[in-house]
Amino acid sequence: MTSPRSRATLQVRPEVMDFSPYSAGLSIQEIKERYGLDTVVKLASNENPLGTSPLVQQVIRSHADHVFRYAQSGNPRLAQKIAAFFGLQTECVVTGNGSDEVIDLLIRAKARPGIDNIVAFNPCFSMYTVLARLCGVELRQTPLNDDFSFNWDALVSLTDDNTAIVFVTTPDNPSGYTPPVEEIMALAKRLPEQCLLVVDEAYMDFTGNRDAHSMMPRLADFPNVCVLRTFSKSFGLAGLRLGFGAMQPELAGYLKRIRPPFSVNILAEHAGMAAMDDTVFFNETLRVTAEGRDYLNRELAALGCTVYPSKANFIMFEAPIDGAELHEQLLRRGIILRPLNKGYGLPRHMRVTVGNAHENKVFINAFKEILNVR
Template sequence: MKLKVAHNISTLVPYPPGKPIEELEREYGISGSIKLASNENAWGPSPRAVEAIKEALQNLHRYPDGSCYYLTQSLARKIGVKPEEIVFGNGSNELIGLLIAAFLQPGEDVVTSHPTFLMYQKLVQVQGGSNTVVELSADMRHDLKAILGAVSPKTRMIFLDNPNNPTGTIIDRHEFASFMEQLPQDIIVVLDEAYVDFMAPELRIDVLDYIRRSRPVAALRTFSKAYGLSGLRLGYGIMHAEMAGYLHRVRQPFNVNSLAQVGGVAALEDDEHYRMTLQKSREGIAWLSKEVAKLGCRPMGTHTNFFLIDVKGDSRQLYEHMLHQGVIIRPMEAYGYPEYIRITVGRAEENQRFIAALANSLKELGYA
């Protein structure tokens, strides 16, 4: 087929999503697997959300509310923002694309870190922009000083995931304030806060303070992690109303489906399930870190529902060995950490199975 395809599209490498459990089990001839690889919520969605979704199924012949009115009102009350400062999307992924579509011209530059969420750079390339990539510091944190040094007259946006994926590290709020003071005020800073629910409140950056001072800062959040609604694809952005208005101009109509909207409202009302998720995640991370250290590995600190482990050996080989035991983890060689794995906290029985499988693999591979 003779197609004329722009160079920025023909050279684009597709995002590699994690394989579902069913596919991996077919491929490796195993069953009864557990998946601790995709930073999902092991306790699932709120029962209230599930019931609300069931009740909404009879209305699937109707288009969803294009303005997400009830979800917007509910969220605005919950987090203390104005409704016009919220934009909902088909996952926070869509919000990344909308920001780039609205504010980045071909040839302009976006600064990101490495490693980080891969979609920032891919969507910049789709738009015809250029990527400037700054390595994380030696302690696996965003190097704000180096990012400032990478800013040029062509720089239009900066993406910072806070907490960072895959390291689980965070940006110090005082260092961020200093960073913002030195940054040209016309550069948009996007804080991807997909895992912010797992952070201690006193460590979070006060995004609203910057919005109230009319700084071009946007925070992206999701219902996929703490609220356990990954399958519905529901995310949102918090930003100045003027910025939000431009995103509404470029977003698709009906971009958030009706089940996501009713599920989101119900999830926001279930504080008990939300608090349980955070508490069990903290407890699971603490237990796993202690047990991993007993095996001779080095667990890294985290502010999320996942953490890195230095296994002191080839992480890809360890991944394959554990996969044959029905335990799915994420090797980190593609992120520049060839001796690290990343695991998501699971339920108690899943965590115990992971430790048993890890101990067996470390022994058989000779890592410990």
């Protein structure tokens, strides 16, 4: 006889029963409590080195008394603002609760469970894997090259007449590798007719030359391409969850039909519009990140690390000591990085977010101290 407790879980989908929850790193407060620290420098999540725009903070405060209201369904004002800022048609823009939601909508709209497949590199952004599996869609992956560049031939070889989506991230995470846009264009032309190429450009603003790497200005010439962007990085809105997809109007229309009507909350909507208005903060973010990236590249190389070329707001490096040991020693000193042993199988590799000048120096000084103690 079925117990009352187990009845609630009868016929839970196998995809759900086999799921492992997302494992986030320890928070700043958890690190403080575990190691008895007063201050912690977090360089693990690729967040904005300057925090949040002062204008955005002001706008959030001014709209705080409106949070009992629903946002306008579909966020048309935000979509218009995004379109103007990025040089798009408003009909091409689909806003979402982070770009994660747009990924989910694309898979639900394009991929038929048990029939279609999705193709990506390995490793890739974890949400491609999670959402494909949750939607009951096969995910096919091919390894990156040894230098973390992209093997286009191997990627294309995985596609067939039932490939609904191919995901490519540029700059890639965790390596920071960024292919020339001509290679993305060539890939789009090689894919099966029904296949949508989704180019995730979460870190594109940090490349220093977006026109040389982004598919956004080329969407009109590639009807089988969708570009994803987020407000979590260069715009400093990670905690408010805001992103968008730019795609052909017909596909955008289908996504808007199935999107929950109020997934982008009213504060995120106003914050996103204000973030695009604050060009001073945006440009300063890019400047500080570029300078910090150059500094970390030099210092890490001087410490005997293998540093991988990155055009993002983070750097991947191979340390001269075990990554788990380095990670633990840094945590004891109040510095959080992203180790790449779990999920990536890279025991000596770490990913460090480019922080502000002070944070970067604190990290490098601690790294030097760890190596000298050994």
